[in-house]
Amino acid sequence: MDIVEFNETPEAAQSSALLQGQEWNVHVPSGAKLTVTVKYGIVEILGTELANDIPYTFQGISVNIYAIERSLIEWKCLEELEPVLSENKSYHTYVYNLSFALERLKLLSFNGPRLLILGQRSTGKSSLAHILCSYALKIKQYQPLLVNLNPQEGVFSLPGSITATPISEILDVESSIWGQSITTGATKLHDKQPLVKNFGLENIEDNRPLYLSTISQLASGVQQRLKNDPVVRRSGLIIDTPDISRFDTDTWSEVRHIIEQFEINAIVVCADTDELAIKLSENFKTKVGHFVRIPPPGSITKIDGIMRRALQRIQIREYFYGTTETVLSPYTMGAGFEEITIFKPRNLSEYGGTQQEIDLTVFDKVEVNASNLQHSIVAITNISRKDTQDKLNTASIIGYGLITEVNDSKRKLRVLLPVPSRIPDRAMILTEYRYLE
Structure with a gap:
């Protein structure tokens, strides 16, 4: 007998039969989790075949399953989803x-x-x-x-x-x-x-x-x-x-x-x-x-600004924390304000929309404080923070960090890194993206 906790709702599995050439489409909200298992047949997602009897988990994305031959899929989700079958x-x-x-x-x-x-x-x-x-x-x-x-x-x-x-x-x-x-x-x-x-x-x-x-x-x-x-x-x-x-x-x-x-x-x-x-x-x-x-596929998902933000948030979270199948353990490291050097790209909107006599390929140094850096994503370059600015234009990116906390009074900050390390002695570039855990 299966034991169900009082705070859990059992997921009822549903089945969908797909004829050859049909596509099974559904959008999974970011707060929901969809599990799909192929019972028989050959199906693919964006050209990649799914193995039979192996559960696949999806969150916050649109799922388009195309049937290469007659197939049966089994799926379950706690949220109410409305899959659509279409010919493609x-x-x-x-x-x-x-x-x-x-x-x-x-x-x-x-x-x-x-x-x-x-x-x-x-x-x-x-x-x-x-x-x-x-x-x-x-x-x-x-x-x-x-x-x-x-x-x-x-x-x-x-x-x-x-x-x-x-x-x-x-x-x-x-x-x-x-x-x-x-x-x-x-x-x-x-x-x-x-x-x-x-x-x-x-x-x-x-x-x-x-x-x-x-x-x-x-x-x-x-x-x-x-x-x-x-x-x-x-x-x-x-x-x-x-x-x-x-x-x-x-x-x-x-x-x-x-x-x-x-x-x-x-x-x-x-x-x-x-x-x-x-x-x-x-x-x-x-x-x-x-x-x-x-021509565009008939099952294309229209991505508006809200969905774009949701996808970007999922991408940032997966970069540091992994997926439900592969959980990662990022590391939080502390540093003093004097230990990091951060630059940012110039934005035309900050100059009134005109670029006369402005070199937009130059990076400006960022003052390290909470208003500038709290919850920001920074790109960590492969050049030393003591190198000249002109090398930033040709620098490769070795990874990204998330500045989770900035304490102006103590002049300390904390950076989330995907791998165990000290704060790299590298020049960093501030991006426009933020992430609040």
Whole structure:
């Protein structure tokens, strides 16, 4: 006999049968926990197959389970959820064809495809990048280099960063941040080791020169990796981007910079119509050889500001504390004000919206006090805090810390770190992101 505590409510398992080509969609609120078990059949989440009879747990994310063949899933949640079954065969046909086309490009050259994904918000750009990475692992022993250029979305890192990560093992479908990286300690799946560059601001338009400079630094590291690793070079690049409206679509300066820095040879546009693809083709047909449009999937989740904040909060929490399956134990370290040096990127809004005679790629030193640093996320660079400021532009990020407490009277602060260590003697960069436990 099962014993149920008085403060617990038993979860009633429910079953859903999926026909081939059907998709089971549900959004899980951040305070709820959904457990899904595949009883029989083959299903996948964003290109990654789920094992049978293994429970998968989801929190605070949208779950889209696609049936490769007739399948049965069992699910349970204490909250009231309303899953929706939909047909999504046409979208997956587009994705299959794109995946096969990328495979042909890999066979034609030792330099794999360099794919740039563009589109409006909530058109499936990140989902497509996720699926293409997963499918590349299934075809051969490829290691596609996933590049994330959206500072609002953490990929193997925290929001505020842009990253480049070789994908050599399956992706963690339960995680809201694609999976955990080597900086967060022991993980259930193979660790991913991203190259991280910190932008620090949330909106690209707040400092376009710094954003372009950060992309250049990331691209330099990517080119070096491609030069030294023939497997990654043959596997190619898959580049995810922010909402196209964040870019300057009059001059296309950001898109042109990305194309030149990463030597893009194919562009995929996620859109309902051909309008954006035609504009891009007119502007870049001499630089890019292939343009493809893929319509957004019917089950796409519209992410508004509230949901974006909730996802960012989950990403920060998972970075330091792990998931329900892999619990991490971060370390809190104390330091005096004189032991740390923190800089912050310049924000155009602080200068009245004008950048005349202002070098926006320069970092300003931050006064250490509670009003500036309480509950803030700081990027820890690989350069000494005594080095000159000009090295900050080329610095890599070795990890992030959370300043949990600042005591002005005692001139002491406490920093949460994902690994056991003293407070690193490194220059730190203040981001715009905050987290209150």
